[in-house]
Amino acid sequence: MLMAQIFSKKTGDAEVGLPGDHQGAMEDHCQLSDLEFSKFSRLIYDVAGINLQPVKKTMLDGRLRRRLRAVGVSSFAEYFKYLQTPEGQEREMVLMLDAVSTNKTDFFREAKHFDLLTGQVLPALMRKNRQIRIWSAGCSTGEEPYTLAMVMEEFCESHKNLGYSILATDLSTDVLAKARLAIYEDSKIEPVPTTYRYKYLLRGEGSRRGYHRVAPRLRRKVNFQRLNFMDEHFAINTEMDIIFCRNVIIYFDQQTQAALFEKFYRQLAPGGYLFIGHSESLHEIDGKMRRLGPTVFQKK
Numbered sequence: 001m002l003m004a005q006i007f008s009k010k011t012g013d014a015e016v017g018l019p020g021d022h023q024g025a026m027e028d029h030c031q032l033s034d035l036e037f038s039k040f041s042r043l044i045y046d047v048a049g050i051n052l053q054p055v056k057k058t059m060l061d062g063r064l065r066r067r068l069r070a071v072g073v074s075s076f077a078e079y080f081k082y083l084q085t086p087e088g089q090e091r092e093m094v095l096m097l098d099a100v101s102t103n104k105t106d107f108f109r110e111a112k113h114f115d116l117l118t119g120q121v122l123p124a125l126m127r128k129n130r131q132i133r134i135w136s137a138g139c140s141t142g143e144e145p146y147t148l149a150m151v152m153e154e155f156c157e158s159h160k161n162l163g164y165s166i167l168a169t170d171l172s173t174d175v176l177a178k179a180r181l182a183i184y185e186d187s188k189i190e191p192v193p194t195t196y197r198y199k200y201l202l203r204g205e206g207s208r209r210g211y212h213r214v215a216p217r218l219r220r221k222v223n224f225q226r227l228n229f230m231d232e233h234f235a236i237n238t239e240m241d242i243i244f245c246r247n248v249i250i251y252f253d254q255q256t257q258a259a260l261f262e263k264f265y266r267q268l269a270p271g272g273y274l275f276i277g278h279s280e281s282l283h284e285i286d287g288k289m290r291r292l293g294p295t296v297f298q299k300k
Ligand SMILES: C[S@@+](CC[C@H](N)C(=O)[O-])C[C@H]1O[C@@H](n2cnc3c(N)ncnc32)[C@H](O)[C@@H]1O
Pocket: 047, 048, 049, 050, 101, 102, 103, 104, 105, 106, 109, 137, 138, 139, 140, 141, 144, 169, 170, 171, 172, 175, 227, 228, 229, 230, 245, 246, 247, 248, 251, 277
């Protein structure tokens, strides 16, 4: 039976707000110049590895503009200077990265990966006779790790002794806050199979009509943490059996992709699996990993 509940205001209404919103502090005619675009895109590349091509100038202009207003400065030059100050480095850099990262995601996105997971990967990993460790790397607002949790719960129902844990990380504190909250508009849960909706989602009522929330037992299975792929060492002290890093490296250049692949490779347990997005490719993999499909690889 569908569990229905009105989400309590305390948990449901928490919002990740921007600091004091100084509307109109910036002149509307002030646009990001080519020089400013190259300064900001260099900074974003250095800090987050995100490679913004000049065609993204209008997009960057729009996204940064919101931060200028929030901080209360009137030009891109002033905002850039502020980002170099200790306060800017400590507080604003994270919020600037929140604003410029692209977070599109869905439940059961690229669904073939989940078929391969249950049909091939999990039966092979079960032989290890211990908990399966999964990492959703670049998890955005949580749809990917919660999909993984649903799939794992189903699999574990018919394999009683199997346990699992899911680590989900992202650069953006904004998306992580949404992911922890785990409340989604009804339109977002359309890809979730009906039987899973009944088992793993709570339907909102009253002021929460039109939303679903992931059930607590699933929320408890996912540990969300902030992690920047550009960090020299990842603060993860266990080897992973499965890494999902999908629709992330598409924003990186080849050099950054290669460095990230090395870090993932080190983080994988022997025989572990790496999933990347359907439109992505990683040339460095060949030779080091066995190819199970165009975007699924196993560490030799
Ligand atoms: C398009 S979403 C993909 C979400 C999910 N993996 C999927 O396939 O639906 C890409 C995510 O990568 C994150 N990201 C971008 N650069 C990052 C970095 N340097 N370190 C960690 N996460 C990063 C973004 O914040 C964003 O949430």
